[in-house]
Amino acid sequence: MTYKLGLTGSIGMGKSTTARLFAELGCEVWDADAAVHRMYAPGGAAVEPVSRLLPAAVQSGAVSRKCLKDLIAQDASVLKTLEQIVHPLVAQDREDFLASSVSDIVVLDIPLLFEGGNEEAMDAVVCVSISPEEQETRVMARGTMTIEQFRQIRAKQMPNEDKCARSNYVVVTDNLEHARAQVKEIVAEIRGKLGDA
Ligand SMILES: CC(C)(COP(=O)(O)OP(=O)(O)OC[C@H]1O[C@@H](n2cnc3c(N)ncnc32)[C@H](O)[C@@H]1O)[C@@H](O)C(=O)NCCC(=O)NCCS
Ligand SMILES: Nc1ncnc2c1ncn2[C@@H]1O[C@H](COP(=O)(O)OP(=O)(O)OP(=O)(O)O)[C@@H](O)[C@H]1O
The missing domain is CATH 1.10.287 (Helix Hairpins)
Incomplete structure (x- = not known):
């Protein structure tokens, strides 16, 4: 059985970057935003x-x-x-991916995981987190949204502290090495459980 690990967090808090760290450890990743890009x-x-x-x-x-x-x-x-x-x-698209996935852990990067009621379908959930100030700085640095567009999107999302409180794991995305270390620990813990099962 594939272990389904949901990955969520508010806009620009580091989901895609953190997903790549899971991929480095052999987890297959499905990305909801990337699916929308294909569509x-x-x-x-x-x-x-x-x-x-x-x-x-x-x-x-x-x-x-x-x-x-x-x-x-x-x-x-x-x-x-x-x-x-x-x-x-x-x-x-997510169902099609799951049907063809082969890794022990699959990571499902879903920005609206809690807002869309998808947590029930996950074995565990990871939330990425950074301060709102750093979040705004990072999103504005991408240059793809005005500040009003960013705030409009963020206002539609569940506050990140609520997402973190509802998640099994939190990854603080303050720097890459810290995030990588947290991801390694999560994967080791899950693989340990899968090994015991
Ligand atoms: C609003 C759109 C045009 C903005 O496009 P853009 O390329 O600038 O941003 P991108 O798609 O990379 O999204 C950035 C982030 O915005 C947030 N976001 C996107 N859509 C939504 C939404 N419907 N509600 C809340 N937050 C959203 C997510 O955190 C996402 O990671 C685009 O996100 C879109 O078409 N959204 C509707 C589809 C949707 O709900 N996607 C969310 C994942 S299923
Ligand atoms: N651990 C980290 N250390 C330093 N910078 C990071 C880290 N994680 C993410 N970032 C930076 O934060 C910005 C947003 O990251 P990323 O694109 O991964 O977020 P996202 O949550 O996928 O965004 P969105 O919700 O808009 O799709 C990027 O500029 C990225 O380089």
Whole structure:
């Protein structure tokens, strides 16, 4: 049986970086945001349904993130519409991944793990964490969102301290070596349990 380890945390707190540290230790990783990227690309499963409900957001056969962010900034209900299209497709993509995975531990990087009620499907959950100030600095440094867009997204998410309180493990992403050491400990503990089982 594959051990399903959920990985979550608020926007820009270090999920993707931490997922790579799990991959270094032989865990297969599935990334919900990456699944959305595949779906928005030309020929992707979200293009047709988005073009029906939000025609302005499809350009040259792909869903444009920039257009989506402009539309969401004007009308917050656009994000709800988008979620109704995207989340069932993401759930299917995750099932397909699980059906073909072979590693002892799989890591499921899911930003909205608690908000979407996905924790029941996990054997354990890891939450990444950093201060809100550092979070804002890191997201702004990427240059992909305005401060208003960032705050709008963050306001939709469960506060990170609540996510951490509901998780089995917390990884503090203050620097890479510290995060790597915490990930090693988590993997060793789980592999120890799997070995005993
Ligand atoms: C809003 C969009 C256009 C922003 O695109 P952009 O490329 O700038 O950011 P990216 O996709 O990398 O997301 C960054 C982070 O924003 C947060 N986020 C994204 N969507 C949501 C949402 N619906 N609710 C709360 N937070 C969200 C997550 O923490 C995510 O990791 C994009 O995230 C999107 O299309 N979201 C809807 C699909 C969705 O719900 N995805 C979440 C994972 S299933
Ligand atoms: N352990 C760490 N030490 C130092 N910097 C880190 C660490 N983890 C993440 N970062 C930095 O923080 C920023 C956000 O990290 P990352 O992209 O992994 O976050 P994320 O949670 O996947 O983001 P999003 O929710 O937007 O998808 C990046 O610039 C990354 O380099």
